[in-house]
Amino acid sequence: MPKIQTLPDILISQIAAGEVVERPASVLKEVLENSLDAGSRSIQIHLEEGGAKLIRVIDDGCGIEKEDLALAFTRHATSKIHSLEDLETVETLGFRGEALASIASVARLSITSRATNSQQAWKLVGSADAQLEPAALMGGCIVEMRDLYFNTPARRKFLKSAGTEFAHCQEVIKRVALAHPEAAFSLTHNGRNHFQWAPGNLAQRLQAILGDEFMDHSREVLADGGILSLHGAIIDPTYADSIKDQTYTFVNGRFVRDKVISHALREAYRDVLHGSRQPSVCLFLSLDPSAVDVNVHPAKTEVRFRDSRAIHQFVFHSIQKALTSLAVPKNIAAPTTPPQLHQERQDSAPQFSTPYPPQHHYRTQQTQLEIQQPRQNERYYDFVAIPESTKSQFPPMGFAIGQLQGVYILAQTENGLIVVDMHAAHERIVYEKLKAAIDAQSIATQTLLIPITLQADTLKIATIEEHQETLLGMGFELGLAGPEEIVIRAIPALLQGGNPAKLVDTVLKELGEQGFSNTSTARRDELLATIACHGAVRANRQLSPPEMNALLRQMEETERAGQCNHGRPTWFALSMAQLDAMFLRGR
Numbered sequence: 292m293p294k295i296q297t298l299p300d301i302l303i304s305q306i307a308a309g310e311v312v313e314r315p316a317s318v319l320k321e322v323l324e325n326s327l328d329a330g331s332r333s334i335q336i337h338l339e340e341g342g343a344k345l346i347r348v349i350d351d352g353c354g355i356e357k358e359d360l361a362l363a364f365t366r367h368a369t370s371k372i373h374s375l376e377d378l379e380t381v382e383t384l385g386f387r388g389e390a391l392a393s394i395a396s397v398a399r400l401s402i403t404s405r406a407t408n409s410q411q412a413w414k415l416v417g418s419a420d421a422q423l424e425p426a427a428l429m430g431g432c433i434v435e436m437r438d439l440y441f442n443t444p445a446r447r448k449f450l451k452s453a454g455t456e457f458a459h460c461q462e463v464i465k466r467v468a469l470a471h472p473e474a475a476f477s478l479t480h481n482g483r484n485h486f487q488w489a490p491g492n493l494a495q496r497l498q499a500i501l502g503d504e505f506m507d508h509s510r511e512v513l514a515d516g517g518i519l520s521l522h523g524a525i526i527d528p529t530y531a532d533s534i535k536d537q538t539y540t541f542v543n544g545r546f547v548r549d550k551v552i553s554h555a556l557r558e559a560y561r562d563v564l565h566g567s568r569q570p571s572v573c574l575f576l577s578l579d580p581s582a583v584d585v586n587v588h589p590a591k592t593e594v595r596f597r598d599s600r601a602i603h604q605f606v607f608h609s610i611q612k613a614l615t616s617l618a619v620p621k622n623i624a625a626p627t628t629p630p631q632l633h634q635e636r637q638d639s640a641p642q643f644s645t646p647y648p649p650q651h652h653y654r655t656q657q658t659q660l661e662i663q664q665p666r667q668n669e670r671y672y673d674f675v676a677i678p679e680s681t682k683s684q685f686p687p688m689g690f691a692i693g694q695l696q697g698v699y700i701l702a703q704t705e706n707g708l709i710v711v712d713m714h715a716a717h718e719r720i721v722y723e724k725l726k727a728a729i730d731a732q733s734i735a736t737q738t739l740l741i742p743i744t745l746q747a748d749t750l751k752i753a754t755i756e757e758h759q760e761t762l763l764g765m766g767f768e769l770g771l772a773g774p775e776e777i778v779i780r781a782i783p784a785l786l787q788g789g790n791p792a793k794l795v796d797t798v799l800k801e802l803g804e805q806g807f808s809n810t811s812t813a814r815r816d817e818l819l820a821t822i823a824c825h826g827a828v829r830a831n832r833q834l835s836p837p838e839m840n841a842l843l844r845q846m847e848e849t850e851r852a853g854q855c856n857h858g859r860p861t862w863f864a865l866s867m868a869q870l871d872a873m874f875l876r877g878r
């Protein structure tokens with residue numbers, strides 16, 4: 292039996308580095324967090340070759356005293372906590388005291404710093420026991436990391452291309468910068484300027500990072516539940532599917548990926564956002580630090596809540612509330628200009644006090660037309676006033692009088708005109724029918740007269756094997772026709788008429804990516820919404836009058852027919868009175 296030995300310190304750090312220093316972006320994250328913990332308001336970042344060759348961060352924080360410089364390089368040396376109580380209430384981003392030591396063990400690290408009120412700057416290169424050198428610096432810190440993994444070539448091999456590593460670094464900067472709009476950030480890569488974000492408020496930072504499109508189509512969330520609070524901005528459901536998904540969630544100022552929060556988000560957006568997508572949001576959850584354990588993961592991107600159910604409910608309800616108030620587009624009458632989140636862009640002094648500026652509001656355009664809109668979860672006929680005496684003659688959605696540009700169905704009702712987006716409406720109908728049939732385990736299948744074969748990659752083939760039963764339950768009968776070929780024998784009867792190969796391809800892709808289980812209704816519904824989108828009539832298909840009327844009758848029988856699965860309205864009504872008013876016609 293070999294003798295038991297304690298490991299040398301450098302080796303311990305290198306082992307720890309395996310968890311903390313995954314790639315250049317993780318080094319950058321630790322260094323940026325240290326700058327923010329030190330109270331910096333201006334942070335300059337210089338990278339070379341995706342950060343693998345150089346990461347240099349210059350900050351204007353409190354700096355490190357000469358006698359503490361060596362300690363900064365030492366494992367388990369931190370200025371941030373002193374006791375277990377401190378750990379339970381920690382408010383700084385770092386506290387484990389291992390980041391710099393880990394980085395120093397796998398790269399060439401140097402720190403130059405001049406602490407506030409000290410006469411001189413000092414520099415330490417390499418390790419805790421190196422000689423301190425006097426240096427020139429006005430204040431703050433310069434942390435420089437060169438040649439990541441120069442001494443661990445096996446690890447170096449895992450680094451991706453400079454472009455990929457740089458993309459990860461940018462993502463890290465975005466996360467940190469969103470949580471700290473009060474600090475300025477600038478970035479250069481290989482000597483080229485990438486951005487410069489001025490200090491400001493959250494809205495200004497969101498604008499810089501998530502872009503104008505997000506700002507124009509999002510709304511503020513401000514929910515205060517006493518010990519819990521949530522603030523930030525979320526995408527309007529109408530745009531949730533068309534705008535690139537960028538999901539940023541923070542707990543007590545720390546970017547986290549948390550199952551509880553993301554599940555609550557998906558649940559709240561469920562039925563308006565389909566597919567495997569996350570809605571674009573930037574949300575900050577704040578709670579008593581003792582109610583959340585941040586020390587679950589070395590990189591601290593995961594947390595554990597003491598009462599995750601309460602968190603789930605709070606996030607879900609806050610978001611759902613914000614979404615419901617958005618469910619009705621305010622100005623269908625102005626189709627080219629959807630509701631806009633209007634921000635007076637200010638160039639004046641930045642605000643630090645409020646997280647989101649009070650001048651943020653919806654610009655409500657006043658138009659002369661007041662158009663009835665179906666509200667989510669309410670039956671559309673609550674909104675179409677049909678005189679009691681004639682109710683029997685006209686069905687609520689009226690009778691089709693024609694098809695406009697292959698997109699809309701025009702229908703005459705008892706007291707006016709209804710315009711229906713036929714694809715959106717049909718999609719909702721198919722979706723609700725699929726849900727009902729699968730719930731009742733009575734999905735009708737259509738066996739194809741001639742089975743269709745299609746090429747499929749290994750993931751899709753594995754998906755068929757793994758989810759055979761689920762697929763059958765949804766009405767898909769699939770098999771293997773070769774090592775890279777599958778055969779479609781039957782599809783759900785509801786979806787015949789579409790393109791079975793494309794449909795199956797999408798189903799397998801989504802199923803392979805996100806899995807599917809009957810216990811998770813939300814996930815299942817996402818998949819069904821995607822399927823419904825494929826199965827629904829496409830725009831530009833000519834419908835016969837009986838087909839149009841059939842669609843109108845189906846809408847009358849479908850729950851939530853007022854919105855398609857992506858949250859767009861499916862129809863609106865114009866009453867005779869409104870038409871008369873348009874033509875200045877007194878009656």
Ligand code: ADP
Nearest residue numbers: 325329354363369370385386387388390391432
């Ligand atoms: P932790 O952040 O967990 O305390 P680190 O290894 O990241 O551990 O840093 C060790 C210590 O070095 C910190 O506790 C802090 O006192 C000091 N330090 C690191 N970077 C900076 C900085 N940019 N400005 C001021 N102090 C810093």
Ligand code: MG
Nearest residue numbers: 321325385390
């Ligand atoms: Mg740290």
